Amino acid sequence: MKSWIVVALIFFSSSSYAYRYDWNLKGGISQTWADLNGTGNTEDEMHGTGFNTHFGYKWKYFELSFSSYIYWGEWEDLTFEAAGETIQGEGTFRHVSFGPILRYQLRGVQPFKNWFMVVGLGPVWSLQTVKMDEFTSTGPKFNRNQKLAFESTGGVLSIALEEDLPYKEMHPVFVEFIYSYKKSRTLTIVDASDFVETNILSTEEARQDLSGHFFMLSIGFTVF
Amino acid sequence: MNTFRGMSLYQFLFAFTTLVKRVVVSFLVLFTLVPTVYGVSDVMSEEEKSERYKAQQKTKKQRSRVPEYRYGYINRRHTTEESLKHIAAIYGVTWVVYPLTQPDVVREKGSWKNYRRNFGQLVFDKDEPFWNWFVHPISGSQLYLYYRANGYNRVDSLGMAFISSTLFEFTVEIYTEPASIQDLYQTPVIGSFLGVGLENLSLYLLNSGNAFGRTLGHIINPATLFWFYEGKVQIIPQTNFNNSHGLLFTMEF
Numbered sequence: 001m002k003s004w005i006v007v008a009l010i011f012f013s014s015s016s017y018a019y020r021y022d023w024n025l026k027g028g029i030s031q032t033w034a035d036l037n038g039t040g041n042t043e044d045e046m047h048g049t050g051f052n053t054h055f056g057y058k059w060k061y062f063e064l065s066f067s068s069y070i071y072w073g074e075w076e077d078l079t080f081e082a083a084g085e086t087i088q089g090e091g092t093f094r095h096v097s098f099g100p101i102l103r104y105q106l107r108g109v110q111p112f113k114n115w116f117m118v119v120g121l122g123p124v125w126s127l128q129t130v131k132m133d134e135f136t137s138t139g140p141k142f143n144r145n146q147k148l149a150f151e152s153t154g155g156v157l158s159i160a161l162e163e164d165l166p167y168k169e170m171h172p173v174f175v176e177f178i179y180s181y182k183k184s185r186t187l188t189i190v191d192a193s194d195f196v197e198t199n200i201l202s203t204e205e206a207r208q209d210l211s212g213h214f215f216m217l218s219i220g221f222t223v224f
Numbered sequence: 225m226n227t228f229r230g231m232s233l234y235q236f237l238f239a240f241t242t243l244v245k246r247v248v249v250s251f252l253v254l255f256t257l258v259p260t261v262y263g264v265s266d267v268m269s270e271e272e273k274s275e276r277y278k279a280q281q282k283t284k285k286q287r288s289r290v291p292e293y294r295y296g297y298i299n300r301r302h303t304t305e306e307s308l309k310h311i312a313a314i315y316g317v318t319w320v321v322y323p324l325t326q327p328d329v330v331r332e333k334g335s336w337k338n339y340r341r342n343f344g345q346l347v348f349d350k351d352e353p354f355w356n357w358f359v360h361p362i363s364g365s366q367l368y369l370y371y372r373a374n375g376y377n378r379v380d381s382l383g384m385a386f387i388s389s390t391l392f393e394f395t396v397e398i399y400t401e402p403a404s405i406q407d408l409y410q411t412p413v414i415g416s417f418l419g420v421g422l423e424n425l426s427l428y429l430l431n432s433g434n435a436f437g438r439t440l441g442h443i444i445n446p447a448t449l450f451w452f453y454e455g456k457v458q459i460i461p462q463t464n465f466n467n468s469h470g471l472l473f474t475m476e477f
Binding site for chain 1: 329348349350351352353356357378379382383405406409410413414416417420
């Protein structure tokens with residue numbers, strides 16, 4: 001009799017896998033810490049708050065999602081080069097990134113009941129918009145009504161713990177730790193004096209400006 | 225310790241309480257539910273039935289806040305032809321809505337020369353957060369709610385919103401500016417995220433049974449006002465105060 005109970009328990013427990021072969025939309029909130037490298041080996045730490053969304057398809061253990069991370073932050077002292085001028089000071093920072101991330105669920109790593117480890121990897125394209133509040137500039141061109149927009153490329157590595165529930169309507173939760181490295185490619189100076197209309201003043205190659213290591217902690221759930 | 229037919233005390237108490245529960249439930253079923261279905265109407269006179277009917281009509285008039293309709297969403301399959309019609313309809317609307325909502329931008333920056341130059345281009349736009357994180361997600365949420373109102377499930381609504389917004393980005397908005405990476409992603413994805421919230425909130429308000437709630441529900445989810453909305457149903461209890469009772473179910477589509 002006992003053996004039948006054991007067999008029944010194994011049978012029913014093994015049928016409670018999470019949803020498979022289906023599209024999903026996930027979202028969450030995040031905290032970001034970054035070490036930013038500006039011009040001339042200047043460094044600063046940045047802290048940001050934001051949210052992220054992921055739309056993707058889940059196979060049995062693999063999942064490919066298009067992910068976006070958005071956050072706002074600020075730093076105290078960093079140096080940039082723009083329009084032939086060296087700009088140093090403090091300001092606010094707006095970050096948006098997009099990229100496909102391939103994730104794989106490690107079935108062997110289950111630290112808690114129904115929670116499994118998921119690892120992910122992918123390229124990332126991002127735009128970091130910098131608005132200077134207090135700054136000094138070596139030339140007359142850059143002023144308070146302008147903002148700097150850095151287009152960067154890089155990569156993302158993620159390690160997550162995700163709930164494995166039978167239905168996505170049960171809104172499985174995930175906790176994700178993300179490391180990414182980004183390096184700016186182009187720098188655009190934008191006239192931000194008009195709230196409605198954006199005027200691009202110049203675009204140049206950014207070379208080494210605003211590269212950095214980004215560490216993010218994100219918590220979210222499957223919406224549908 | 226064996227107490228009764230080889231059972232322990234705990235097993236005996238469990239069996240006894242189960243038996244008591246079954247007896248109580250059986251009595252309840254026999255003396256409450258059965259007479260209401262089979263017995264009462266037979267003993268009522270015609271006069272009593274008439275009085276009860278009048279009382280019910282009076283109560284119905286007094287309780288004017290009883291919701292007339294039930295709002296919800298249905299998920300159904302669509303043919304390719306039907307989906308193409310929806311995409312074409314929304315595409316046509318965007319050609320009208322874009323110049324109407326942003327006449328200054330279209331007048332100052334728009335030209336067919338720009339259209340040819342921007343065709344096929346994809347850039348990071350440098351717009352203010354108001355546009356990228358407010359206007360576009362709001363537009364995306366309304367696209368999502370349009371397709372939900374037409375019977376698409378949530379994932380399909382996001383997919384259809386993605387097709388519609390991509391067509392807008394690559395073939396309409398390029399009259400003034402190149403297609404934007406942020407808009408391509410954020411309009412359908414963050415829009416659907418927002419749309420789910422608006423969907424749930426609007427259903428709560430629309431089914432609240434008061435005019436203020438209904439009005440607010442229609443404002444945040446305008447697709448529920450139009451003829452194409454498939455989730456508006458009417459459920460009316462029906463009775464002849466004899467042995468026939470039922471629900472009249474009416475759905476608009």
